[in-house]
Structures are given as structure tokens and as C-alpha cells.
Amino acid sequence: MCPGKFKYEINRPDHFDLNQIASSGQAFRIEDTGNDTFVINAYDKSLTCLLTQNKLYLSCDKSEWDELWIDYFDLNRDYNIIEKSIYDFKDEHLIKSFEFGKGIRILKQHPWETIITFLISQNNNITRIKRSVNALCRYTDPSGICFPKAADIPGDVFMTHDFGLGYRNRYLAEMFEYTSKNPAWIEELKEMDYDSSMKRLTSFTGIGNKVANCICLFGLGHTEAFPIDTHVKKLMNKYYPEGFDTEYFGNFAGIIQQYLFYYELKG
């Protein structure tokens, strides 16, 4: 049976390594608490996981796992298909990247949280991003579990309270203000396809092409999105000076991006 605080256990999913997911830069509220234990805060819930060789022990019950976390961890997607297409592509560097980060899955985060955290991420480092995100959460929830809703932080708070955001204060103030007055836009965004989402997202100040692609990939399930940041730019120049055929991978080019990105970052 499950040890200690864990209520539910499943066999360890394939292509699933929380160490890699936690350090892949997709989400800024996953904490590695040591001894193969991880705390994930998302969707106003906190999940503690213990990952062993064969089992995944969970602090939630079966229904919460089935209804929320399976989708969050993208566990309904068959990553063996992606693995096969990578080997069929026959590119040495991509295969090396995949073998290094094959435990990564593309998380499906809440769109609102993804918008805000990736607005913060621009021209910033992971340590500071996490600190700002944590400060935002604790502003309205002392436990830090819940991510603030748009109406929780009026725009002018960003002028008086220091979240460590620097010049990004203005971007968040505008986004919180707009969304608290027009909450429906997030629901509409969820229904849009990739191209429409990109247009809508980049219409906001502070969201450019890269941040919009991250929101599409990590928050809206548009796995064709291929965010090009400084690391991807660097690796493209280094390994693919003739260009990289993202079209080959079609609607999961974004997952390929994540293997390349992670290997460049951590490999």
C-alpha cells in the first residue's frame, strides 16, 4: 500500500520523469523537495508525488488524479509515437536530445497562470521568475497554493507592492486589469486554434512571439507551437545552420522543441 501521506498509487507512467519535468522550465511552481518527492501547485490544488522505479505515489485520491492530473501531465498522449518519429527523422543531435530528456511531458497548465508566468519570464532568469511568481501567489494566499485570479490584484497594486518584476510591472498591471474587466476573453482563447491564439495573445503589451508560443504550448495544448528563445536560437545556429524542418513534426513540433531546449540547457 501507499506509504505515509500518500492516498493513491499507480504504476509509473512511461516517458515520465518528474526530475526532468521540474527542471524543464515549463512551470514555475513545481518544487523538488528531495528524496524523489515533488510538490506541484496548479489549478488551486497542491499535489505531492513520490516517484520510484516502478510506482508513482500520490497525495490526491483517484478521482482527483483522473479528473485533473492525468490531463495536466499529458498522460493520455502516446509518447511512443513521438519517440518513433524522432528515430525516423534520423538526426543525431535530436536523438541525443531525446535520450537525455525523454522523461519530459508537455504540461497542460491553466491558461491564465501560463500567461502571467511567461509574461514574467521575458529577459529574466528562472530563480527570479520563481521568486516573483511565489510573491504573487502569497499576496492573496498565504499558503501559496492558489494562483491569484485577475480580480485579486487590482492594477495599481503593481505600482506600490514589490513583486520583483522590474519593468514588467506595467505588463502585469494591464493584464490583471483587462482580465478582471473582461474575464470571458480567457474562455474564448481556449476555443481558438493556434493561429488565432497567437494573434489574440500578441495583441497585449508585453506578449511577443516567443511568450505567445510558450502560452500556446504549455497552457493551451497547441503542441505545434515552437517557441524560439535565446537557447533555441543558439542551438539552431550550432547544430542546424541549414535550418531545422519543424514542419516534419507537424502538430507536435513543440514537444520536439522541448527536448532540444532541455538538452541545450542541461545537457
Place this chain on the structure above:
DNA sequence: TTACAGGTCTTGT
């Protein structure tokens, strides 16, 4: 001290 961090906006040509 200078450079960098999962970029974007503004300005000058």
C-alpha cells in the same frame, strides 16, 4: 565591473 537571464517595445534609418 560587465554580462546574462526561456524578450519586447520603441526609435531611427
Place this chain on the structure above:
DNA sequence: ACAAGACCTGTA
């Protein structure tokens, strides 16, 4: 249309 330069700030 495209290339610089500016931008908050903690860390190395």
C-alpha cells in the same frame, strides 16, 4: 521592413 538600444534586477 529591419537593426540597434533601452529596459528592472539578482547573480556570477
